[in-house]
Amino acid sequence: MDFFNKVGKMAIGSRLRMLNETIGEDAARIYKLYDIDFQPKWFPVFYILQDGGEFTITSIAKEIGHSHPSVSKIIGEMVKGGFVTEKKDKADGRRNMVSLSAKGREAGSKIQDQYADVTGAVEELLAQANHDLWKAIEEWEYLLEQKTLLRRVQEHQKIRESNKVRIVPYEPRYATAFKALNEEWISTYFKMEEADYKALDNADSYIINNGGHILVALYNNEPVGVCALLKMNDPEYDFELAKMAVSPKAQGKNIGFLLGRSIIEKAKALGGHKLYLESNTILKPAISLYHKLGFVKVAGRPSPYERANIQMELELK
Incomplete structure (x- = not known):
């Protein structure tokens, strides 16, 4: 067990497999102890069939929580072993009905003592252990x-x-990245529009000099995400969250959430009361992110973008 002490909890799969192999080897010997020529992996299927009646492979699989192919393979092995018979359903020829054979029913009678003894042995183990493995498995x-x-x-x-990501204020040296990151995602799903070029070609004059802000996400000091906060001349909204883009190569690092949260905090620091954004519902990850950040859908309003089909807002508290 020194290996598992060294490796720790990341070896849980290997340790469970070892425990399963230990129990499985004993299980095979236990069947021989009771003079039953039986494979332990057959047990769940056998248990369902032992009370009599006919079952479909689908119903057995559902009952024991196995896949249909897995149960079909076990049934095939049990048929070869003589424990099970398989025949076409009289009512529906497309289905096979499975039941125990005479040999299977005989094994069902012999196995009752084994059930009792195995149950007793497991209960003894549980009583000797400091932790209840059965309940732990259920949990x-x-x-x-x-x-x-x-x-x-x-x-x-x-x-x-995400701990490797730094969110920094925009500087002119990030202008190329701001444009490139946004062009990449817009061109992937839509087409560049006039309003895009205004913001992306003139970030300083169009956004920064008009009371807005841009934040940049750096990963290993490389700009991989951007988000803008546009000052709005609107009686209801102070700022608009816009031009959020994350490089595909940097996705999965929580960058969108970090940018969104940082831009919200920036809007609060500037005294904003309500934040607005526009998007498109085909961008499911983006919409999910906005909901996670606290935005809610609002009634549509005129937009400079053809692609915008959803508007959202966030009360800044």
Whole structure:
């Protein structure tokens, strides 16, 4: 066990496989102990069938939580072993019905003592252990159903990567990146419009000198994301969140959220009360981000962009 002590919790899959192999090897010997020529992996299917009746492979798979191909393969092996019979459904010839054979029913009678003894042995283990493995497995299954291990790793990856991101104020040297990053995403989904060129070709005069601001996200000192705060001449809104763009090569690092949160804080620091933005509903990740930042949909209003089909606002508190 020194290996697992050194590697730690990232080896959980390997450790569980080792535990499974240890129990699996004993399980095969236990069936022989009770004179049953049986493979441990057949048990879930056998248990469903042992009370009699006929079942479809689909219904068995659903009951035991296995995939259809997995159950189909096990059924094939059990048919070869003589434990199961398979025949066409009289009512629906497209379906195969599965039931225990005479040999399978005989094994069902012999296995009852094994059930009792195995249950007793497992209960003994649980009583001797400081932690209830059975309850822990149930809890892990529930937690992983709510959020997979993959998803959890992705979230931690995003947090770690986002710690390498710096949000800095715009400087003229970032003008090229500001334009290029926005042109990249706009051209991918839409077409560049006149209003785009006004903002991207003249960032200083069009945005900065009119009371607006631009923030730049640096990853390893390279500009990979930008977001603008436009000063609005509007009785309802103080500023507009606009021109947010993140390089595809830097996605998955939480940069959009970091930029959005920083631009909101900037608007608050400038005394803003309400923030406005325009987008398009085909940009699902962007819309999801705006909701995460607290924006809500508002009734449509005139826009200088053909592509804009949704408007959102955020009360700054």
